[in-house]
Structure formats: C-alpha cells, structure tokens
Amino acid sequence: MKRSLGYIKAFVLVAVICFLYGFAEKRHKSRGISEVKVRFTDNENLYVTEEVVNKLLIQNKASVSGIDKETLDLNRVESLLNKHDMIENAEVYLTLDGKLRAEVSQRKPIGRVIGSSSFYLDRKGKVMPLSPFYSARVPLMLGFNEANISKVYPIVKHIRNDEFLTRHITGINRLKGDKYELELRELDFNVYFGDSSNVALKFNNFKAFYKKAQKDKKLDTYKKVNLQFGDQVVCTKK
Structure with missing residues (x-):
C-alpha cells in the first residue's frame, strides 16, 4: 500500500511539473x-x-x-x-x-553599368539594382547590358581584389567582339585589354609597365598601352 502511495505521489509530482512547464512555455511564447x-x-x-x-x-x-x-x-x-x-x-x-x-x-558592388540600362555588378557576378540611399565608388562600365555583363566579370573581380588596380582604374569600356578598354585615373592614355583571357598575366604585365614608366617619368609620353598579347606590353607614344 505504501509503495502504491509513493508511486501515486511521484506521478502527481511529475504531472504538476509538466503542467507548470507547459504553462510557462505557453506564456513565454505568447509574450x-x-x-x-x-x-x-x-x-x-x-x-x-x-x-x-x-x-x-x-x-x-x-x-x-x-x-x-x-x-x-x-x-x-x-x-x-x-x-x-x-x-x-x-x-x-x-x-x-x-x-x-x-x-x-x-551585397557588394564591384562595377557600375551606365547607359540606357543602369545597374551594379556585384562581387558574385550578378546584376544588382542601384540604391536610392548610396552610390558606390566603383569603376564605371560603358557598353554593357545584362546579357553580356558576365563575360567581363573576371576582369572587374580582379580589379576589385587588387589595391593597385582599384586605385588606378576608373572605367571599363566594352568594344566590338567582347574586347575591353580600361580608363585610368589622372592619365590621358587608355589601356587596351583585349578579351577576358589571361587576366592575371595581363594585369601583372601592366603593373610592371606602370611602375617602370613611373620611375622613368615616362607615363605622360604614351597615348595607348596594349595588353592583349598577354606575354608583353605594346606601347604607342604620342
């Protein structure tokens, strides 16, 4: 009899605890x-x-x-x-x-297309609308639309990930045949990049050329710099 009474007390205690827990849980959720x-x-x-x-x-x-x-x-x-x-x-x-x-x-924009259709290119290579709250300071892109923007993504991404290139390149123009030309800050010559192949090699060559020409004080003597050949930089003087 005593054992049965003990079981009953234990059962009642468990039931009370469960009730209080459920009540507290419900009250917590309803807050x-x-x-x-x-x-x-x-x-x-x-x-x-x-x-x-x-x-x-x-x-x-x-x-x-x-x-x-x-x-x-x-x-x-x-x-x-x-x-x-x-x-x-x-x-x-x-x-x-x-x-x-x-x-x-x-989302993080890395380039801004301007023209009849204006939008950002984000760091994942996707189209991103302009924001009414803030305008990103990224390279301006001419001649692009949503159909052809993906082809230039490797170039824009490389620029974004390189401090030197980010500081010096202000624009990217799309030419016929999906070829590209880069605009530089404070210099009056453009850089013919060619297509989007060998991106790292072309930019490494350009950086080496730029630093050497700057050291020799010859940056202002060029009217065009061509990177399309990949293994060399071809320059045209004024």
Whole structure:
C-alpha cells in the first residue's frame, strides 16, 4: 500500500511539473517581442536601411506590439530578407528574453553599368539594382547590358581584389567582339585589354609597365598601352 502511495505521489509530482512547464512555455511564447535590433556586417548599412529591414522583420506590420513569439514565423521573415535586392544573406533569431535579432550582409558592388540600362555588378557576378540611399565608388562600365555583363566579370573581380588596380582604374569600356578598354585615373592614355583571357598575366604585365614608366617619368609620353598579347606590353607614344 505504501509503495502504491509513493508511486501515486511521484506521478502527481511529475504531472504538476509538466503542467507548470507547459504553462510557462505557453506564456513565454505568447509574450510580445520586446525589441527588434538589426546588425549589419562590416558595420555598413549603405544600400538598405535599418528601417527597411525592420519592416520586413515584423512582416509588414506597423510595430512589433501585438506580435507574439508563437505567431512570428522566423523562417518566413528570414526568407523575405534574403529575397531583398540589396541583401546578400540574413540570419534571424529570437533571444531568450524576447528580443528579435537580425544579422544582415549586404551585397557588394564591384562595377557600375551606365547607359540606357543602369545597374551594379556585384562581387558574385550578378546584376544588382542601384540604391536610392548610396552610390558606390566603383569603376564605371560603358557598353554593357545584362546579357553580356558576365563575360567581363573576371576582369572587374580582379580589379576589385587588387589595391593597385582599384586605385588606378576608373572605367571599363566594352568594344566590338567582347574586347575591353580600361580608363585610368589622372592619365590621358587608355589601356587596351583585349578579351577576358589571361587576366592575371595581363594585369601583372601592366603593373610592371606602370611602375617602370613611373620611375622613368615616362607615363605622360604614351597615348595607348596594349595588353592583349598577354606575354608583353605594346606601347604607342604620342
């Protein structure tokens, strides 16, 4: 009898604990979100504002009041953020004290196409729309559209990843036959690059030429520099 009574007491105790846990869990979920906070990686919010992200986080409602944790669909909100034209990646989560957090990485433009159709080329080689909030300082690109932009991507990417080239190259012009010409900062000669083959070799040759011509104080004596042959730099003097 005593053993049966002990089992009953244990059962009742477990039942009470389960009830209290379930009640607390339900109450926890039903609590509203106390705070929304957005953090941009690299501390940049250039192309999309915190206000825009907040609106997506709260599922297009005017405020977080009235939205409880159980109602909020984190996967859906994260998906909304990742579909935004200016966002590369977003992670959304809730803290234990009821705060909604979002870690947002913005897309990074590496070139800007100007003309009848204007847009950015991002660091992954994809078309990125211009932002109403910020204009990136990247090489200007003439003669491009969404159909042919992918062919020049290896060149633009190499420029972006090289400090010397980023500092000196300000523009890329597309010529017939998917050949390219580069414009330089503060110099009146253009660089004929040719097609997008042997990118690293051509740029290494150009950097070697530039530094030698600068040392010899001859940069102003050229009107054209040709890199298309890959293994050499052919220069035309004024």
